[in-house]
Structures are given as C-alpha cells and as structure tokens.
Amino acid sequence: MSINRRNFIKSLAAAGSASLLTIPTTARAAGKGKVVVIGGGFGGSTAAKYIKMMDPAIEVTLIEANKTYTSCPLSNEVLSGHRDIASLQTGYAGAVKRGINVIHDHVASVDAAKKTVTTSGGQTLGYDALVMAPGIAFDYEAVAGYSKEASKLIPHAYKAGEQTLLLKAQLEAMPDGGLFIISVPPKPFRCPPGPYERAAQVASYMKHHGKAKSKVLILDANDSFSKKGLFEQGWKALYPGMIEWVSGANDGKVERVDAAAKMCFTGLNDHKADVINLIPPHRAGKIAQQTGLTNAQGWCEVVPMTMESTVHKDIYPIGDCCIAGELPVYDMPKSAHMAITQAKVAAGAIVAKLNGLANPQPWYVNTCFSTLAPDYGISVVHVYRVTNNQFVYVKEAGGISPIDAPPLQRKLEAEYCVGWFNNVMADAFA
Amino acid sequence: MKRALLFCAALSAAPLIYAAEPDVAGLVKSCNNCHGVDGVSVGQSMPSIGGLSETYLLNIMTQWKTGERFSAVMGRLLKGYTDLEIAALATHFSKQPWQPVSQTLDAKLVAQGKDAIERCSSCHGDTGVPDEDDTPRLTGQWAQYMELELLKYRDEALKMPHKKMRTNGKKLDAADVAAVAAHYASQKK
Numbered sequence: 037m038s039i040n041r042r043n044f045i046k047s048l049a050a051a052g053s054a055s056l057l058t059i060p061t062t063a064r065a066a067g068k069g070k071v072v073v074i075g076g077g078f079g080g081s082t083a084a085k086y087i088k089m090m091d092p093a094i095e096v097t098l099i100e101a102n103k104t105y106t107s108c109p110l111s112n113e114v115l116s117g118h119r120d121i122a123s124l125q126t127g128y129a130g131a132v133k134r135g136i137n138v139i140h141d142h143v144a145s146v147d148a149a150k151k152t153v154t155t156s157g158g159q160t161l162g163y164d165a166l167v168m169a170p171g172i173a174f175d176y177e178a179v180a181g182y183s184k185e186a187s188k189l190i191p192h193a194y195k196a197g198e199q200t201l202l203l204k205a206q207l208e209a210m211p212d213g214g215l216f217i218i219s220v221p222p223k224p225f226r227c228p229p230g231p232y233e234r235a236a237q238v239a240s241y242m243k244h245h246g247k248a249k250s251k252v253l254i255l256d257a258n259d260s261f262s263k264k265g266l267f268e269q270g271w272k273a274l275y276p277g278m279i280e281w282v283s284g285a286n287d288g289k290v291e292r293v294d295a296a297a298k299m300c301f302t303g304l305n306d307h308k309a310d311v312i313n314l315i316p317p318h319r320a321g322k323i324a325q326q327t328g329l330t331n332a333q334g335w336c337e338v339v340p341m342t343m344e345s346t347v348h349k350d351i352y353p354i355g356d357c358c359i360a361g362e363l364p365v366y367d368m369p370k371s372a373h374m375a376i377t378q379a380k381v382a383a384g385a386i387v388a389k390l391n392g393l394a395n396p397q398p399w400y401v402n403t404c405f406s407t408l409a410p411d412y413g414i415s416v417v418h419v420y421r422v423t424n425n426q427f428v429y430v431k432e433a434g435g436i437s438p439i440d441a442p443p444l445q446r447k448l449e450a451e452y453c454v455g456w457f458n459n460v461m462a463d464a465f466a
Numbered sequence: 467m468k469r470a471l472l473f474c475a476a477l478s479a480a481p482l483i484y485a486a487e488p489d490v491a492g493l494v495k496s497c498n499n500c501h502g503v504d505g506v507s508v509g510q511s512m513p514s515i516g517g518l519s520e521t522y523l524l525n526i527m528t529q530w531k532t533g534e535r536f537s538a539v540m541g542r543l544l545k546g547y548t549d550l551e552i553a554a555l556a557t558h559f560s561k562q563p564w565q566p567v568s569q570t571l572d573a574k575l576v577a578q579g580k581d582a583i584e585r586c587s588s589c590h591g592d593t594g595v596p597d598e599d600d601t602p603r604l605t606g607q608w609a610q611y612m613e614l615e616l617l618k619y620r621d622e623a624l625k626m627p628h629k630k631m632r633t634n635g636k637k638l639d640a641a642d643v644a645a646v647a648a649h650y651a652s653q654k655k
Contacts (some may be wrong), residue, residue: 086495116603350602371498380495397489401496401499403539415539419546433546448538448614450502455509455611459500462508 068093069164069390071184072153074143076100076191079375081464082171088134097137105285109372111196111305115204116237130466146327148348163384166351170321178317180292189295190312200210219290220256221317226356226370228262229406239275254281257289263436274362320357335359341387341423352382353357366429374402405453413449490554504562506597510610517564522601523556535622566606571648579649585634594650609651616643
C-alpha cells in the first residue's frame with residue numbers, strides 16, 4: 037500500500053498529535069533538556085503546553101496533585117446558580133496527548149542546587165528548568181479562630197471546587213432576611229475583583245430565590261478595590277440596597293472569627309451572620325516558600341525578561357505565586373489571564389535557553405472580566421512592557437470599562453467573558 | 467546550484483528586511499488567550515481571527531486604537547502597542563489558514579437567514595467570502611459573535627464608523643439578526 041502525502045496527513049490527523057510525539061523517541065531523547073512544571077493550574081498547564089508546542093524535543097513533566105482542575109474564574113456564577121461547577125472542570129488528558137508526562141502527586145521538596153524535584157511518592161526528577169506554579173497558600177493563622185478545619189464551617193471558596201459547593205449550600209440554606217458576610221484580606225490576593233463580583237452573584241441568588249430581604253456585607257481589610265466605581269454602580273442598578281461595603285479604615289478588617297457561632301469580630305464591632313465567607317490572607321504556594329523563592333511578604337520576585345526567579349537560577353515562578361509589574365503601584369494582578377501570559381514568557385525563555393538561542397521579546401497583558409448579572413459585565417485591562425529590564429505599566433493603555441458605557445457594552449462584556457473563559461481553558465488545558 | 471545561490475542571497479538579505487520588524491512572536495501568543503491558538507477561537511462570542519485579510523485586520527485594529535471605532539475591550543489593549551507592532555500582528559494572523567468553526571446551529575434559523583442575506587451578500591458574498599480585502603470573511607465564523615457585531619451596528623449609542631454596515635445593519639429586520647448570523651456561521655467554504 038502506498039502512502040501518498042494526502043493520506044499521510046490524514047493518518048496523522050486521525051492519530052492525533054500524540055503519534056508525532058511518541059514515534060521519534062530516539063530523536064527527542066537527544067538531550068535537548070528536561071523541564072519540570074510544579075502545579076497544573078492555568079499558569080503551569082500553559083507553560084508545559086507551550087514548551088512542548090515550541091519544541092517537542094524537550095522532555096516536560098507536569099506535577100499536579102489533583103486529577104480534576106476546577107477553574108476559579110467564573111466560579112462565583114456557581115453561587116448564583118447561573119453555572120454548573122462541571123462547566124468549570126477539566127482534566128489533564130490534553131497534556132498527556134501532547135506528550136507531557138503528567139504525575140499526580142504533591143511535591144515534597146525542590147533542591148535548587150542539585151536541580152531536582154522530589155515528589156511525596158518518593159520520585160526524584162532532575163531538571164534543566166523548573167516552572168514553579170503552585171498558586172497561593174492561605175495564611176489561616178492570620179485571622180484568630182480560623183483554620184483549615186474551620187473553613188469547613190466558614191468556607192473561603194477561594195480555591196474552587198468543594199469549597200465553592202459548600203458556600204453555595206450555605207447560601208441556599210440561609211433564611212430570607214439573613215446576613216451573608218464576605219471578609220476580604222489585605223492586598224495582594226488572587227483575583228482582585230473576585231470578592232466584589234461574588235457579592236453581586238450572591239445577591240443575584242438571593243434576589244431570584246426568595247431571599248430578597250437578605251444582605252451581603254463586605255468587610256474589607258482594604259480601603260479601595262478593583263473597579264470600585266463600576267461595581268458600586270452595578271450593585272445599585274441590579275441589587276439595590278442589598279450590598280454594603282465597609283472599608284478597612286471604617287473598621288472593615290476582620291481580626292477574629294467564631295466559626296461555630298458564625299461571628300466576625302473587627303476592631304470595634306461584632307457581626308453575627310448566617311453565612312460567613314472568610315477569604316484568608318495569601319502567600320505564594322508552600323513549595324515556593326519552602327524552596328526559598330519568596331520575599332519578606334511571601335511572594336516570588338522575577339526577572340522581567342524571562343520570569344526567572346531573582347533568587348534561584350533556572351526556576352521560573354509564574355502565576356499567583358509571583359509578584360511582578362511596576363511595583364509598588366502597578367503590580368500584575370493574580371489572574372488566570374496574567375498567569376497564562378507569564379507562562380508563555382517563561383516557556384519562550386526556557387525553550388530559547390535550552391536551544392542556545394537569544395531570549396525572545398517578552399509581552400505581558402491582562403484582561404479580567406467580572407460578571408454582575410448574565411447581561412452585565414465589566415472589565416479591567418493591563419498592558420505591561422519590559423524596558424531596560426524593568427516592568428513598565430503602559431498608562432496610555434489598559435484601564436477599566438467606562439462608567440458611562442451604554443447598556444450594550446455591559447451585555448457585550450458579559451458575553452465576551454464566557455468566550456474568554458472557553459478560550460483560556462482551551463489555551464491552558466487542551 | 468542556482469537555487470542554492472538564491473537561497474544564500476535570501477538569507478543574507480533577511481537581516482536587512484527584518485531589522486525594523488518588531489519581534490511579535492510572543493505577542494501573538496498572548497492573542498491566543500482570547501482568540502485561540504493560530505487565531506481559531508473556541509468561544510462563541512470571540513471571533514476567529516486567523517486567516518482574515520491583512521487589510522481588514524490592520525484597519526479594524528487601528529480604528530480601535532485611535533478610538534475611531536467603539537470597542538468593549540480591544541481599544542484598551544491596542545493602545546499599548548505601536549503601529550508597527552499592530553501591523554506585524556495583522557500580517558501574522560492574515561497568514562494563518564482560515565478554519566471555519568464547527569458549531570451547533572438551529573436549522574430553521576439557518577434557513578431563515580439564507581433568505582435574509584440580501585443586505586449582506588453584496589459585500590460578504592452568499593457564503594461569507596468577500597470580494598474586497600477590507601471586508602471580513604464570515605464563512606464559519608461564530609454565530610454569536612456576528613450577532614453581537616450586528617447589535618453594535620444597530621445601536622446608535624455606539625461609535626461604529628462603517629456607514630454601509632450601519633445602514634444595512636439597522637435596516638435588517640430584528641428577527642433576522644440572529645438568522646443571517648446563523649447562515650454565515652453554517653457555511654463551510
């Protein structure tokens with residue numbers, strides 16, 4: 037049987053990309069290099085995929101504890117009932133198909149000097165480059181009375197999945213006229229507009245499910261927040277009188293909780309609630325701290341051209357664990373979009389380095405949509421450039437949706453948010 | 467031998483040609499976030515952009531950047547890039563193959579749309595393949611995206627500069643907006 041070009045291409049298409057990667061084992065084992073990626077969220081998964089896409093000869097191993105990933109973006113819509121949690125979930129079949137070695141385990145330790153990673157299961161892997169994408173760790177102890185155990189009674193729901201469903205169940209069970217408290221930690225935290233979008237989605241549930249006399253009280257450790265004017269406008273238009281925000285300066289900072297009694301204590305006030313959603317302060321994921329990559333505030337600092345750690349060579353902290361941008365004012369938000377663009381910069385830098393090529397020009401961009409109702413979306417955009425090896429926030433670009441935008445823009449942004457979500461999920465995991 | 471010489475000549479000329487070209491390989495990848503790998507979107511409200519004409523892409527991105535045309539998000543992004551970088555993006559995406567997306571469409575709506583495209587087809591063709599370079603290809607584009615674009619042209623509150631699209635978009639029967647979008651979305655080539 038002769039194989040002409042057309043049939044050959046057809047057979048490749050039928051077999052999928054895996055065949056391309058599994059056949060020439062000898063060719064790809066030619067010592068191009070080994071990359072280990074810790075963490076299979078948006079950042080880590082994207083880095084693994086793009087390294088493999090740019091150079092299939094590089095051996096890529098992705099270490100991720102969970103077999104199912106649940107997206108935090110759009111998870112607030114699970115609370116309102118506008119979205120099923122399954123629509124936010126994906127596995128790692130896409131990575132496997134691309135020839136990425138996926139290990140489902142925790143990482144016990146990283147030896148930055150020997151350039152090895154050891155899993156909890158006892159497997160030790162050497163690396164030429166390590167992508168550190170563990171996301172965030174909660175500082176439970178920062179709020180007296182809170183703990184991982186207490187989060188089963190007063191959920192944070194800031195790592196999506198079981199916690200999201202727990203918070204949803206509590207919302208469903210609360211009485212009409214009840215109080216739902218969202219406690220916001222000091223900046224920086226992941227998804228800066230997240231708590232305020234959550235307030236809208238919770239109010240949406242209350243409004244449409246016979247709890248319209250209930251209230252959402254946001255107790256905030258901060259004095260301002262992302263897209264504040266837009267959120268306040270949207271809350272007022274969509275859920276009048278249902279959402280109240282208390283700033284840090286106005287006694288908004290929660291210092292202690294009593295999980296069993298459903299009480300929040302600020303400096304001057306005691307708040308009795310029906311549901312408490314306590315988002316504890318964040319730091320870089322534990323393995324990043326343990327590897328010594330974090331600064332005094334608990335975040336990984338990076339080299340703007342490459343996303344390489346300023347502490348250890350050949351380790352690239354990306355996504356929520358890093359602190360980057362034109363600091364201190366224009367930090368890069370801890371968002372999925374930002375993590376994906378950082379991942380692509382790190383992937384480009386690693387592939388160039390392992391191939392002995394010049395580092396490509398890095399590009400950083402962010403888009404964060406927030407959905408207040410199915411036809412009401414708002415967004416913020418950030419564009420960063422790297423000039424003289426420094427992050428520069430481009431002030432001419434970016435910014436928030438206009439406050440006086442016509443209704444159609446709000447609808448468009450709500451729809452674009454869904455289109456964005458489908459594309460980022462595919463970009464990272466397919 | 468002659469071919470080899472030509473090849474060498476092309477190589478040596480390359481640095482001269484590309485010296486002024488911005489390195490947008492990384493920037494292209496950041497477009498993937500919303501528009502899909504190689505500009506093939508998998509989100510219904512987000513357009514595929516790989517394989518659209520260079521003229522169209524350059525025009526529309528420039529109009530968004532300058533604010534001449536309304537955009538919900540794109541203008542805020544493009545203000546961060548130079549005209550040369552935007553031109554390089556247009557060139558890159560125009561060179562990708564156009565890949566109609568597979569989508570679930572209501573057959574009745576598609577049939578209704580087929581009979582309602584008279585205001586569209588003089589520029590966009592019967593199947594969405596335009597005659598002119600400044601007109602976007604619609605063949606197998608996402609229906610929801612096209613419907614939202616039509617809503618933009620039909621809304622006086624938004625600055626949409628294309629007079630012909632404004633006029634025809636507004637004259638279109640409200641019930642046909644989703645239908646014409648479905649028709650073009652259903653086309654395969």
